[in-house]
Amino acid sequence: MRKKRYILKFPPQSGDKPLSYHLVRDYDIRINILKAEVRPGKTGSLVLELEGTKENLKLGIQYLEDNQVSCEPLDKKIHWKQERCINCGNCTAVCFTGALVMDPKNWELKFDPDKCIVCELCVPACPLNLFAIDFRE
Amino acid sequence: MGIQKTYEEINEKIRAGKAVVLTAEEVSQMALTASPEEIAEKVDVVTTATFGAMCSSGAFINFGHASPPIRMEKIRLNGVPVYEGLAAVDSYIGATACDPENPKYGGAHVIQDLIDGKDIELEAWGKGTDCYPRKYIKTVINKNTVNEIFLFNPRNAYQNYNVAVNSTPQIKYTYMGSLLPNMRNATYSTSGELSPLLNDPELRTIGLGTRIFLGGTQGFVVWPGTQFNTSKPKNEFGVPVSNSATLAVIGNLKEMSSEFIQAAYYEKYGVSMFVGIGIPIPVLDAEIAKRVSIRNEQIETTVLDYGVEGSPALGRVNYAQLRSGKIEVQGKKVRTAPVSSLSKARKIADILKKQIQEGKFEITKPVQMFPTNTSLQVLKEVKGGES
Numbered sequence: 172m173r174k175k176r177y178i179l180k181f182p183p184q185s186g187d188k189p190l191s192y193h194l195v196r197d198y199d200i201r202i203n204i205l206k207a208e209v210r211p212g213k214t215g216s217l218v219l220e221l222e223g224t225k226e227n228l229k230l231g232i233q234y235l236e237d238n239q240v241s242c243e244p245l246d247k248k249i250h251w252k253q254e255r256c257i258n259c260g261n262c263t264a265v266c267f268t269g270a271l272v273m274d275p276k277n278w279e280l281k282f283d284p285d286k287c288i289v290c291e292l293c294v295p296a297c298p299l300n301l302f303a304i305d306f307r308e
Numbered sequence: 309m310g311i312q313k314t315y316e317e318i319n320e321k322i323r324a325g326k327a328v329v330l331t332a333e334e335v336s337q338m339a340l341t342a343s344p345e346e347i348a349e350k351v352d353v354v355t356t357a358t359f360g361a362m363c364s365s366g367a368f369i370n371f372g373h374a375s376p377p378i379r380m381e382k383i384r385l386n387g388v389p390v391y392e393g394l395a396a397v398d399s400y401i402g403a404t405a406c407d408p409e410n411p412k413y414g415g416a417h418v419i420q421d422l423i424d425g426k427d428i429e430l431e432a433w434g435k436g437t438d439c440y441p442r443k444y445i446k447t448v449i450n451k452n453t454v455n456e457i458f459l460f461n462p463r464n465a466y467q468n469y470n471v472a473v474n475s476t477p478q479i480k481y482t483y484m485g486s487l488l489p490n491m492r493n494a495t496y497s498t499s500g501e502l503s504p505l506l507n508d509p510e511l512r513t514i515g516l517g518t519r520i521f522l523g524g525t526q527g528f529v530v531w532p533g534t535q536f537n538t539s540k541p542k543n544e545f546g547v548p549v550s551n552s553a554t555l556a557v558i559g560n561l562k563e564m565s566s567e568f569i570q571a572a573y574y575e576k577y578g579v580s581m582f583v584g585i586g587i588p589i590p591v592l593d594a595e596i597a598k599r600v601s602i603r604n605e606q607i608e609t610t611v612l613d614y615g616v617e618g619s620p621a622l623g624r625v626n627y628a629q630l631r632s633g634k635i636e637v638q639g640k641k642v643r644t645a646p647v648s649s650l651s652k653a654r655k656i657a658d659i660l661k662k663q664i665q666e667g668k669f670e671i672t673k674p675v676q677m678f679p680t681n682t683s684l685q686v687l688k689e690v691k692g693g694e695s
Contacts, residue, residue, distance in 0.1 A: 257359070257570055257582060257649045257652055258649045258650075258651040258652065259360075259361075259582070259646065259647055259648060259649045260495075260645050260646035260647055260648075260649070261485045261486075261495075261645070261647050263645040263646075264485045264486060264487075264488075264493045264495050264645035264647070265485070265486045265488060265493070267488070267492060267493075267643075273645075273646065275631070275633075277651055278646075278649075278650040278651045278654070279651050292486065295486070295575040296485060296486045296575065298361065298572035298573055298574055298580070298582075299570065299571075299572060299573075300412075300573065
């Protein structure tokens with residue numbers, strides 16, 4: 172079994188399909204919805220944790236993409252300009268899920284995308300403006 | 309009578325490449341097994357450092373005269389207002405200055421761009437005088453086209469700083485970072501046992517003229533910093549338990565590096581500037597050896613509620629607790645986060661250590677020591693213009 176977080180984006184016309192129902196029923200994927208912005212007639216965004224066999228995850232994501240839903244691993248949609256980071260720690264103050272933490276050995280910032288729920292609080296918290304999250308279009 | 313060393317004796321060792329130099333963290337470890345007397349005998353200099361946001365910072369600049377000349381009475385650098393009340397072409401770039409229309413780019417960003425050698429748009433206005441007939445100029449400058457630029461920070465390197473929490477149900481945006489509601493986080497600054505003024509709490513070796521590491525080059529302590537306060541309560545280890553002494557520092561901006569000076573913008577607060585400072589402390593005797601051996605668990609600071617007017621104190625914690633990731637405030641476990649960079653501070657302390665070991669950085673005996681009996685005034689509101 173594998174568990175991974177994804178950011179889904181779907182066009183207005185796919186909002187009326189029960190996509191998650193099919194993921195669960197047809198591909199035996201366990202879904203944990205971490206964040207959702209779905210409004211009728213608008214492009215929707217969803218942060219999901221998907222858990223299933225490697226093969227089922229692949230097929231499930233293929234199914235989403237066949238329905239014009241883009242599905243990208245969450246860590247690919249979060250941009251942190253690490254080379255400019257001064258390791259001040261301001262972002263860790265607001266990251267209540269513990270995705271951003273200071274390494275207690277060298278006091279440098281560590282980012283664990285598996286703990287991120289795309290709350291986006293780190294974006295304004297960084298005094299150097301080093302975070303960008305590609306959640307909405 | 310224990311060991312006594314003079315500044316000159318230590319400098320002779322530095323020049324001979326024989327000085328024993330440790331960082332403040334290293335000496336604190338050494339002190340676990342060595343007595344202050346042994347440390348005073350073996351160690352000559354201890355390096356301390358900090359890299360935090362220091363709002364009371366800025367740079368003097370002289371643009372040079374244009375032809376025909378202008379008496380600059382209103383000045384903008386990349387749109388940021390800078391001080392115009394200094395002769396014709398002198399100015400002071402305050403780190404926190406900004407155009408309210410563009411609040412995320414301020415004086416600190418101008419300073420960083422100057423350090424990085426970038427071109428800056430200069431726009432200035434004057435009324436026109438007999439000796440300065442020009443009324444307007446718009447041109448481009450960089451650090452190589454102007455005369456002097458020197459950083460002159462009125463208040464840096466705070467000796468200790470309080471911890472910030474927020475007890476209200478709303479998030480608070482402060483210079484201590486974003487404080488989550490209901491005390492969901494606590495933020496702290498200073499580099500603890502590595503912090504300069506916590507290693508010399510009585511300022512026995514730091515005073516007017518002390519040579520320091522500033523922003524990547526050699527700078528100097530030039531005055532007690534603003535809000536210099538020696539009256540704060542101290543704990544059993546002789547360390548003040550909240551922000552107390554400060555330093556005014558100076559250095560040549562043209563030699564600095566943006567690795568050690570970084571512009572910052574705090575959400576719904578404004579612009580500030582991270583300043584990297586390293587201060588060498590000569591181990592003149594066992595008493596100083598004892599002071600530089602201080603450990604995080606011996607340095608305490610006060611937790612203040614930034615959500616409530618007057619920022620009431622909610623308790624006292626030490627830096628070992630703060631670094632552990634959790635503190636207890638009024639019976640509640642609160643997650644902690646630093647807002648100054650310990651990794652950068654360590655880097656500065658290491659660089660300074662190496663420079664001293666290689667004979668490139670000598671220690672300085674202060675020309676004058678700082679006062680020991682200062683306290684703070686509050687701004688009283690008197691009825692103006694009514695009598």
